[in-house]
Amino acid sequence: MATTKRTGGRILGTIILVLVAALSIAGCATPAGDTSGGGAAPPKEPVKIGAVLSLTGSYAGLGAPEKNTLLMEVAAINAAGGVNGRQIELFIEDDATDPAKAQAAAVKLIEQYGVVALIGATGTGQTMGMRGDVDRAGVPQVSVAGGTVITAQFDPLVFQTPWSNxxxxxxxxxxxxxxxxxxxxxxxxxxxxxxxxxxxxxxxxxxxxxxxxxxxxxxxxxxxxxxxxxxxxxxxxxxxxxxxxxxxxxxxxxxxxxxxxxxxxxxxxxxxxxxxxxxxxxxxxxxxxxxxxxxxPDQYGTGSPEYKVATDFIDRYTKQYGSAPDTFAGHAYDAIHIIANALGTVDEVTPSKLRDAIEQTKGFVGVGGTFTFSPTDHNGMKATDxxxxxxxxxxxxxxx
Amino acid sequence: MGGAWRRHLPAIVSAALAVVVLALPLAVSDRYLLKVFMFVGLNVITVAGLAVLFGLAGQVSLGHAAFVGIGAYACGFLTARAGWPWPAAVVAAVAIAAAGGLALALPTLRLRGHYLGMATLGFSMILGIAFVEAKAITGGNDGLSGIPLPAFGALDLDPATASYLLVWGTAVLVLLLASGIVRGRPGRAMTALHGSEMGAQACGIDPIRVKVTAFTLSAALAGLSGALYALTVGFVSPTSFALETSIILLAMVVLGGTRSLAGPVLAAVLLTLLTYVDAILPGLSKEAVAFLQDWKGDIYGVVIVAVMLFAPAGIAGVARTVRTRLGGSS
Structure with a gap:
């Protein structure tokens, strides 16, 4: 009797060992990444913005450049004096490419840190997973995921920067x-x-x-x-x-x-x-x-605003991180700048005023294209881009 | 008198814990914390079923996340698309998951050890594809959204509190049921079967019947957990029910130990909280949290390997040894 049990245990042990090893290897693909917030020490009353990114799990390869970009851009905005004299304080949470974790992260950012806007998530499922709590809190969300469903299943609070199919x-x-x-x-x-x-x-x-x-x-x-x-x-x-x-x-x-x-x-x-x-x-x-x-970027015509935005971003990113940014970095660039621009236009920073201001975005020149949102279009780009x-x-x- | 006190101690401790857990929303208003504890409760429900299946009947399932998925999609579809009231949808979801468990158990439970593990693994792979392909029901890769939060009639509760109470209220009932099984005749039959199938048969136990019952029950509980997941999270996506989830669930029972309910439940609490360590230890530095997050898979792995090597009977086994030694010396 004891022997059967031992053998059973060994077999199970072997199965689990092999599977865990496989999972560990998969999970180790990008062990880098800390969830620390960026930005210089804020002097007073910073504007809090949260980001939910996939820094571990199967979308880690997408979340990493997004995080790099957000940290770099928030530092740049703050170094230039912030928005209306207020610094931006960025809180990044990892959703581990899990919709439930993304939802918990959104709740944490909203409830514990009191963010006025959310960036993310990296993936479509994670973005959709956040929706219930985004709706309840009334906080605007700018997703960097590409799924058509994000803006097709329209939500007044949710915007999207990548190209949709x-x-x-x-x-x-x-x-x-x-x-x-x-x-x-x-x-x-x-x-x-x-x-x-x-x-x-x-x-x-x-x-x-x-x-x-x-x-x-x-x-x-x-x-x-x-x-x-x-x-x-x-x-x-x-x-x-x-x-x-x-x-x-x-x-x-x-x-x-x-x-x-x-x-x-x-x-x-x-x-x-x-x-x-x-x-x-x-x-x-x-x-x-x-x-x-x-x-x-030459396509825009050298010297045009579009050309300047794209080449400036590519140059700074390449200098800081040692490789040229990919399209995911560009989506994160567009998300943080759309929010920062909207912040610059509101007299009082509240989630609802910020949402309205984001919807007012017109002709914003980003890396992915030129964004013009409307009450019915929260993707904001046109075929001419x-x-x-x-x-x-x-x-x-x-x-x- | 001392003996009687000792005999009732576990029941008293369990009842006290249940009261504390259910009264928690009175003391905690942080919705993030409530959400995290709610996720713990969801895993506790699934693990209770696995504790019976693995810890008692000795059957390995590498596919239980698929049953969680069946429950989640069934409940999500019935409430969001078919407009069913949520209690009916939960009942239906549990029934569908149980039927799925039964359908898988009947042909495969003649298999043992790693063959059974492989069969359940294959089952979860097939369902993983089905969750993506059955777009009309599951929404495919886009997921199933728009699942309404459960309403509690006249009770006007904050959604976070309501979800927490729904999950933990159910979890407490499930644990009561499971402890009845562990202590009762079915549990003894399963233990006997695990010890020696032939011996059990000689005592008049039908091994197939017991195994199928254990498997169906654990699938039903996984489905229940999934149904509550759909109601409380409000969104269901196929990525949530992949192999990794099955392994983590199994890790919880392995760490928790055999022939016990308290062990696996404790392990479920600990391993679920590992992902949300910042919720319970708010003072922890961001670097430490990030480290734990990055190495989570490896921590699970090391824990399982250590348990297999040094304490094959898990937390419960260690507790039993300690109790026996204490009892022997006094």
């Missing part, structure tokens, strides 16, 4: 229509961004006279998309539209070349990353995608 998809379809494409095949990751993109494309494609001949999914971490692409190859599509923000995008491009597919590969703003070009190498040539103008890029000679060039 509902903006980028019509722009991309319009371009395809102009190029005479009537039949496309879709390939996307099975995660939130890819599935959301596919849903929006399927809904809108008929409006552009485009049919979807094949729809293929892959999982994050997949290393070969040949079988999906073979199905696409036989489907008679005139173009392959890929929707993913993952590193697997480079594999899709490489596999297409290996299969001798000659139809164009069209991506999304999720591919606005240097890793795609380095990863896909020659297969990246001719790849097109829509994104904001930040990849090529987008350009189509093509990869040529290992660089992004703008397609006219």
């Amino acid at each position: 509902s903006l980028v998809v019509p722009f991309t379809l319009e371009r395809l229509k102009k190029d005479g494409v009537a039949k496309i095949a879709l390939i996307a990751d099975s995660g939130g961004f890819g599935k959301d993109g596919i849903d929006v494309i399927k809904k809108l494609a008929p409006d552009y006279g485009i049919t979807v001949s094949s729809e293929q999914l892959f999982n994050a971490g997949d290393t070969d998309m040949t079988s999906q692409l073979t199905k696409i190859k036989g489907s008679g599509a005139q173009a392959v539209v890929m929707w993913t923000a993952g590193k697997e995008a480079a594999i899709v491009a490489s596999n297409m070349k290996q299969l001798g597919m000659t139809v164009p590969l069209v991506g999304s703003h999720g591919n606005a990353r240097r890793e795609f070009i380095t990863g896909a190498g020659p297969a990246a040539e001719g790849f097109t995608f829509a994104a904001g103008k930040v990849l090529s 987008l350009v189509t890029y093509e990869v040529t000679g290992g660089e992004w060039t703008v397609l006219k």
